[in-house]
Amino acid sequence: VNGKGRTDSASEATTQRLSLLLRCVRTLEAEGVRTISSSALAERFGLNSAQIRKDLAMFGEFGVRGVGYHVTELKNRLKEVMGLDRTRVVVIVGAGNLGQALADSRNFNGEGFTVAALFDVDGRKIGSRSRTGVVIRDASGIPADLPPMGAEIGVVAVPPDAAVSAAEALANGGVKAILNFAPVTIPPIPGVIVKNMDLTFFLEGLSFQLARA
Amino acid sequence: VNGKGRTDSASEATTQRLSLLLRCVRTLEAEGVRTISSSALAERFGLNSAQIRKDLAMFGEFGVRGVGYHVTELKNRLKEVMGLDRTRVVVIVGAGNLGQALADSRNFNGEGFTVAALFDVDGRKIGSRSRTGVVIRDASGIPADLPPMGAEIGVVAVPPDAAVSAAEALANGGVKAILNFAPVTIPPIPGVIVKNMDLTFFLEGLSFQLARA
């Protein structure tokens, strides 16, 4: 809640739409488009113009009546609102296939994020590096190692039975948000945002839809 | 829509809850619990009992008044309803880090799914196998190779600019559902269910929440 009376909720769905919107705006900017109306945006990317306006209105008035939105300004405002105007440090627990894939991925590096380290319990992996050079450290050092790195986001990419303790170690190390890939519900941790990205749910969701098609 | 007047919608949220419920029920079964009421289930796993009953009621009446649900029966009914009582064949396009991680993952194998093949354009990878033995084939053979495998689900794990054509190739090969990991919107394909699992959205979502905490 801020002083101007806007900015209340910001639901899950809104959040996703803002990410999508940012991607669209980047595309437009790359094409050299200077200005765009909510309806043109909606038509181009298959969205709803009223919803775009509602979503944006949450963060102030940065459209120009009779004209639309200035593309570059819109992009910067979105990045700012989403906290992408600075780089956040990410650490990943679990240097298995998935953990290394994430550490090396474009998503987890450029544009607001850097992966500072991988952590694992496997002595053979500790000390080596991922393909793009992210160091693999000993998982027992998590609470002590994170503060100097300034890690804000922790990713859990370990087997199910190790997930909860990995999350706790990350929380002890001071991360403020956790992205969990293990098919396990992480119990709530005070002061930490936990987001589950359970791949099982997505696959089972598809299966479910296929079963009733 | 079926003959008994139930089974209409089944929203996204419902679908996810059913997956979660199945996981909970499996846990209970492993603990040897024979029977459980919706309120006990709700309390144990932090859910809402009325919602559990509503979700289940969509698929018939399999609770016992005054008692609750029989755990094993509930599990079997859920598996059936979600189409997990048989094994679906999955193929993955993109044998990079992520593709291989998925091919070898527990999620994508046991419990209703098997990964039959990986596909890639890189000649050095073609013909080799993933760590757990999934063959890597030439991506140009997708449309021809899929039908004999009986592939129903395709996973897109390629760089952004190759994602749309990968999805089209999968559709031509006859898959009925696609799970897309590339940060690109796949245009709708008639007769194919497309689900986007954009990792960028999840990370940006966390950043957004951190920015306003």
Next chain:
DNA sequence: TGCTGTGAAACCGTTCACAGCT
């Protein structure tokens, strides 16, 4: 008595439609 299944109520997010600014 105890719990399910379900109509009714409350809630939330989306869409509509227009007043008002440029």
Next chain:
DNA sequence: AGCTGTGAACGGTTTCACAGCA
């Protein structure tokens, strides 16, 4: 004239509360 920003209507989902069955 054109488009934003927004109050009001709508539709869907969640929660409540209870009738009815074991």
